[in-house]
Amino acid sequence: MTGRLPRTVLAVLALGGLVPPASAAGPPPGATSCSGCHAPAGRVAAPSIPPINGLPAADLVRAMEAFRTGGQPATVMDRIAxxxxxxxTRAIAQWLEALR
Amino acid sequence: MTAVRRRAVLGGMLATPFLSRLASGQAAGRVVVVGGGFAGATAARALRRADPALAVTLVEASPAYLACPFSNEVIAGLRDMDGQRFGYDGLAADGVAVVHGTARAVDPAARRVELADGTVLPYDRLVMAPGIDIRWDGLDGYDEAAAQRMPHAWKAGAQTLLLRRQLEAMEDGGLVVMAAPANPFRCPPGPYERASLIAHYLKTRKPRSKLLLLDAKDAFSKQRLFTDAWARLYPGILEWVPLSQGGKTVRVDAANLTLETEFGSHTAAVANVIPPQKAGAIAAAAGVADRTGWCPIDPVTFESRLQPGIHVLGDAALAGAMPKSAFAANAQAKVAALAVVAMLRGEAPTEPRLVNTCYSLVGPGYGISIAGVYRPRNGVLTDIEGAGGTSPADAPPEIRELEADHAATWFRTITAETFG
Structure with missing residues (x-):
């Protein structure tokens, strides 16, 4: 789809400093799906699903690894992990850690 | 798009304001979103949050959205319609221009949407999330008048309440007949959740009644979990008739509440006909629907395979292995919004991973789920092997109860993210 832009514009975009910083810090693949079930703390009443925004990345990585290997019982997270x-998983965890 | 027109569009994009926006890291211009359901409302919001400089207009006919998930509980008398209603104030607060109108036509070449009242909305990229329409030519005898006698209740609203009232008015001992369509259709486990909850209503309120579920398929989503639960919870109440045993409804007679199958006919006291479906009508008008009635898309950007500059999300899209669910619509919208912003900036969109999680209730406090993780492969969204699947067949009651709680939490969460 970058073909929609002429080479000159692409060349300008490729120069350092002109590339929007937001894209580099954007969510890694898969990360935006989490919020479909995991609301930020305090956002919804009586959640049975824990908030994960702001969780230390290392904790989330450990939990996902345990879900993946069956070391931690789960309803649905084993199937997703x-x-x-x-x-x-590490990229997603690091991105979520920075969210509130 | 022709080469000549492509140059013309590029010429327009090269105007100075566009370049200066690019240099400052802001995406150019205007995105119009058609459809304010889980896909469209999420997309509008995600676009504004991804780039506050973007002008985002949401076109939605209804002043409030009536959500389909949990509407089966409304039918069964377990929940009020008020809990299904969501307004657009949250989107307006995020800077989305909400226009209550009906999109009548799209000119993909001129990049304009025309509304029924004559309003013309120009766009740089268009997001279409029109949901489904009923194929009124898809089942002999089933037209809009017939739906007033035999509600489909496959769009939440008046139809949902009509079916509920019919069940409430039915005498104990009546026969309820449901007809489920062939694939693909909105919410693959939906007919079976509905059958479960109607069976629960009959069991608790009208115990001499029965439910016959006529199915145009021999297999369905979460099948083992549903059929196990039915055998335990609703024996003698709910009978499922698969395609191979004459389950396909070929004709209905609304005046007599009769459903004809390939093997015979059934006369109902209450009939719920879930007919064949297609992408919402504006999809065909815009040229993004193919001969199937649904919309083929690029699995990275959700851009239409048929019309450049238009992205199609949610139930209307042919999204490969992803089902037509609210979770999928919301997940797709967040991915597509980032792709749209990237494309407006002239950047390459990131290859996404997508998730679906879908809960069904087979009775109060008894939830089951299916999940999937998806990636683009060979041009379509494909299941990642080893991931996904359904709740275990042998889960104990406390897990079923926990999944019912998760279903309710999921609904509060996704509606807060989409509309709140």
């Missing part, structure tokens, strides 16, 4: 590699 198995869809992500360790690297993908």
């Amino acid at each position: 198995r869809g992500f590699t360790a690297d993908e």
